[in-house]
Amino acid sequence: MSNTSGSWHSAFFVYTRPRVAAMIFLGFSAGLPFSLISTTLSAWLADEHVDLSVIGYFSLVGVAYSVKVLWAPVVDRLPLPLLDSWLGRRRSWMLSAQLGIAVGLWAISGADVVGHLADVALLAVLVAFCSATQDIAIDAYRIEAAAVRFQGAMAAMYVFGYRLSLLAAGAGVFYIAEFASWRLAYQVMAASMLLGIITTLLVKEPSHKQAAEERQLEASLESALGIADLSSPLKRLTGWLSDAxxxxxxxxxxxxxxxxxxxxxxxxxxxxxxxxxxxxxxxxxxxxxxxxxxxxxxxxxxxxxxxxxxxxxxxxxxxxxxxxxxxxxxxxxxxxxxxxxxxxxxxxxxxxxxxxxxxxxxxxxxxxxxxxxxxxxxxxxxxxxxxxxxxxxxxxxxxxxxxxxxxxxxxxxxxxxxxxxxxxxxxxxxxxxxxxxxxxxxxxxxx
CATH class of the missing domain: 1.20.1250.20 (MFS general substrate transporter like domains)
Structure with missing residues (x-):
C-alpha cells in the first residue's frame, strides 16, 4: 500500500464509495433500538411512576447483546425461506430483524405501560433479540461488502450513523414526548427504521462463498465425530451444529x-x-x-x-x-x-x-x-x-x-x-x- 503523500486524496475519497456511505444508515438502524429499550424506556416508565425496582429489572433485556454469539451460527448458516433467494443471506436476516424491531417498537407505543408491564417487557425482549440479530447480520455484511483496507472507513460511517441514532432515540424522543406524547415518540422511532429497511433493499448482497478448504475442514470434523454419513435426522442435526x-x-x-x-x-x-x-x-x-x-x-x-x-x-x-x-x-x-x-x-x-x-x-x-x-x-x-x-x-x-x-x-x-x-x-x-x-x-x- 502506498504511503506517499499523494495517496492522501484517495484515502479521504474512500468516504464517497456507495457501500461506505450506506453504513451511515445501517449504523443508524443498529443504534436506534438500543436506547429505546434501555435508558429512554426507563425514562418513560419513570414518567408514568412505575416502581424503580421494576424499572431496574428492565435493564436485563440488554443481556441479548452480550449473548448474541449463541445464535450467530444460525445467522451465518441458516437461509430464511423465500427471503434468502430474493435478497441473499445477509440482507434477508437484516431485513427480517429490522421489520421485527419496527413492529416491536410500534407495539410498545400502543401498550399500557402501567397496566400491562409484562407485555411491555416481552416486547422489549423481542426488540432486543431482533436488534442483536441485526447487529450480527450488519457486521457480517460490512466485513464481506468491502476489502480489508476499507474496513476502517466502513466502521467510521457505521459509528457516525450509530451516534446519530442515539441522539434521535435520546434527545429526539424526549422532545417529542415533552411536546406531544411518549406514544407518538415511539411511533416516530418505529417509522425511522425505514431508513435501515430501504438501505437493506438498495445495497447489493456481498459475496460469501465457502472455499474448498472450509468444506474439507467441516468434512474432517464430521468424520471425527462419527457422523460423516448423515444417515439419520440426529446425525444431520449434529453435522449442522458441527459445521456452524x-x-x-x-x-x-x-x-x-x-x-x-x-x-x-x-x-x-x-x-x-x-x-x-x-x-x-x-x-x-x-x-x-x-x-x-x-x-x-x-x-x-x-x-x-x-x-x-x-x-x-x-x-x-x-x-x-x-x-x-x-x-x-x-x-x-x-x-x-x-x-x-x-x-x-x-x-x-x-x-x-x-x-x-x-x-x-x-x-x-x-x-x-x-x-x-x-x-x-x-x-x-x-x-x-x-x-x-x-x-x-x-x-x-x-x-x-x-x-x-x-x-x-x-x-x-x-x-x-x-x-x-x-x-x-x-x-x-x-x-x-x-x-x-x-x-x-x-x-x-x-x-
Missing part, C-alpha cells in the same frame, strides 16, 4: 496456530483501558464540582463531534497505512489520554480544560475504535463471518467490563488521580501485544 458452531473456532486456530492465542488476548485487553476509565468518568466530573449542564454540554457536544472526527480519521489512517500502525497508535493514545484525566484530578476545575481533555479522549477513542474494528474484521474467514466476529466482539467487552466493575473500589482506596494512572497502565499490555503481533507475518493483516 465448531468449524469457525477450529478454522481460526488452524489458520493462526498458537498465534491465535495472542490474537485473542489482544482482543480481550485492547479496550480495557478505555472501558475501565469510562465507568468512573461522570462521577469524576461531579466530584470536581462541574454542574450536570456543564457535563452534558461538554460530553455530548464535544464528545459527539470528536468521536466522529476520530473514527473518520481512523478510517483514513487504515486506508493510508494499513491496519497495524493505526491500531498501535490507537492503543498508545487511549492510554496516554487517561493520564490527562489524572492531571485534571490535581488542578483547579476549569470548563475549558475539561472540554480539552474530553475532546482528546473522544478523538483518541474514535481512532482506536476504527482501527480495532478493521482489525477484528480482518481476522474473520468469510465462510464464518458472523460467528467469528460475534465471538470477537463479545471477547472485546467482557474482560474490560469485569475490570471496570472494580473501578469504584480503586477510586475509594486510592483516589481519582491514582485510578486514572492505573487505567493508563492497564492499556500497556495492548500496546505490547500489538508490537509483538506486528513482528509476526502470519498475525499481521498488513503483511
Amino acid at each position: 458452531v465448531l468449524s469457525p473456532f477450529v478454522e481460526f486456530f488452524q489458520r493462526n496456530g498458537r498465534t491465535g492465542l495472542l490474537i485473542l488476548l489482544l482482543i480481550a485487553v485492547y479496550k480495557m483501558s478505555d472501558i475501565a476509565m469510562g465507568v468512573m468518568a461522570n462521577p469524576f466530573y461531579l466530584e470536581l464540582g462541574f454542574s450536570k449542564k456543564d457535563i452534558a454540554d461538554v460530553s455530548k457536544i464535544f464528545g459527539f463531534f470528536m468521536t466522529i472526527l476520530g473514527t473518520s480519521l481512523g478510517g483514513v489512517l487504515v486506508m493510508k497505512f494499513g491496519i497495524m500502525r493505526p491500531l498501535l497508535l490507537g492503543a498508545v493514545i487511549v492510554a496516554a489520554t487517561n493520564l490527562l484525566f489524572a492531571a485534571l484530578a490535581v488542578v483547579e476545575p476549569d470548563t475549558r480544560l475539561l472540554a480539552g481533555v474530553i475532546s482528546a479522549d473522544n478523538l483518541s477513542g474514535g481512532i482506536a475504535s476504527a482501527a480495532f474494528i478493521a482489525y477484528l474484521s480482518s481476522l474473520t474467514n468469510t465462510a464464518y463471518t458472523a460467528t467469528q466476529y460475534a465471538l470477537f466482539s463479545s471477547l472485546m467487552t467482557l474482560p474490560a467490563k469485569l475490570i471496570g466493575s472494580i473501578s469504584g473500589e480503586v477510586v475509594a482506596q486510592f483516589g481519582y488521580h491514582a485510578f486514572f494512572v492505573y487505567s493508563a497502565v492497564i492499556g500497556l499490555p495492548g500496546v505490547v501485544l500489538v508490537l509483538v503481533l506486528m513482528r509476526l507475518p502470519t498475525a499481521s493483516p498488513d503483511k
Whole structure:
C-alpha cells in the first residue's frame, strides 16, 4: 500500500464509495433500538411512576447483546425461506430483524405501560433479540461488502450513523414526548427504521462463498465425530451444529496456530483501558464540582463531534497505512489520554480544560475504535463471518467490563488521580501485544 503523500486524496475519497456511505444508515438502524429499550424506556416508565425496582429489572433485556454469539451460527448458516433467494443471506436476516424491531417498537407505543408491564417487557425482549440479530447480520455484511483496507472507513460511517441514532432515540424522543406524547415518540422511532429497511433493499448482497478448504475442514470434523454419513435426522442435526458452531473456532486456530492465542488476548485487553476509565468518568466530573449542564454540554457536544472526527480519521489512517500502525497508535493514545484525566484530578476545575481533555479522549477513542474494528474484521474467514466476529466482539467487552466493575473500589482506596494512572497502565499490555503481533507475518493483516 502506498504511503506517499499523494495517496492522501484517495484515502479521504474512500468516504464517497456507495457501500461506505450506506453504513451511515445501517449504523443508524443498529443504534436506534438500543436506547429505546434501555435508558429512554426507563425514562418513560419513570414518567408514568412505575416502581424503580421494576424499572431496574428492565435493564436485563440488554443481556441479548452480550449473548448474541449463541445464535450467530444460525445467522451465518441458516437461509430464511423465500427471503434468502430474493435478497441473499445477509440482507434477508437484516431485513427480517429490522421489520421485527419496527413492529416491536410500534407495539410498545400502543401498550399500557402501567397496566400491562409484562407485555411491555416481552416486547422489549423481542426488540432486543431482533436488534442483536441485526447487529450480527450488519457486521457480517460490512466485513464481506468491502476489502480489508476499507474496513476502517466502513466502521467510521457505521459509528457516525450509530451516534446519530442515539441522539434521535435520546434527545429526539424526549422532545417529542415533552411536546406531544411518549406514544407518538415511539411511533416516530418505529417509522425511522425505514431508513435501515430501504438501505437493506438498495445495497447489493456481498459475496460469501465457502472455499474448498472450509468444506474439507467441516468434512474432517464430521468424520471425527462419527457422523460423516448423515444417515439419520440426529446425525444431520449434529453435522449442522458441527459445521456452524465448531468449524469457525477450529478454522481460526488452524489458520493462526498458537498465534491465535495472542490474537485473542489482544482482543480481550485492547479496550480495557478505555472501558475501565469510562465507568468512573461522570462521577469524576461531579466530584470536581462541574454542574450536570456543564457535563452534558461538554460530553455530548464535544464528545459527539470528536468521536466522529476520530473514527473518520481512523478510517483514513487504515486506508493510508494499513491496519497495524493505526491500531498501535490507537492503543498508545487511549492510554496516554487517561493520564490527562489524572492531571485534571490535581488542578483547579476549569470548563475549558475539561472540554480539552474530553475532546482528546473522544478523538483518541474514535481512532482506536476504527482501527480495532478493521482489525477484528480482518481476522474473520468469510465462510464464518458472523460467528467469528460475534465471538470477537463479545471477547472485546467482557474482560474490560469485569475490570471496570472494580473501578469504584480503586477510586475509594486510592483516589481519582491514582485510578486514572492505573487505567493508563492497564492499556500497556495492548500496546505490547500489538508490537509483538506486528513482528509476526502470519498475525499481521498488513503483511
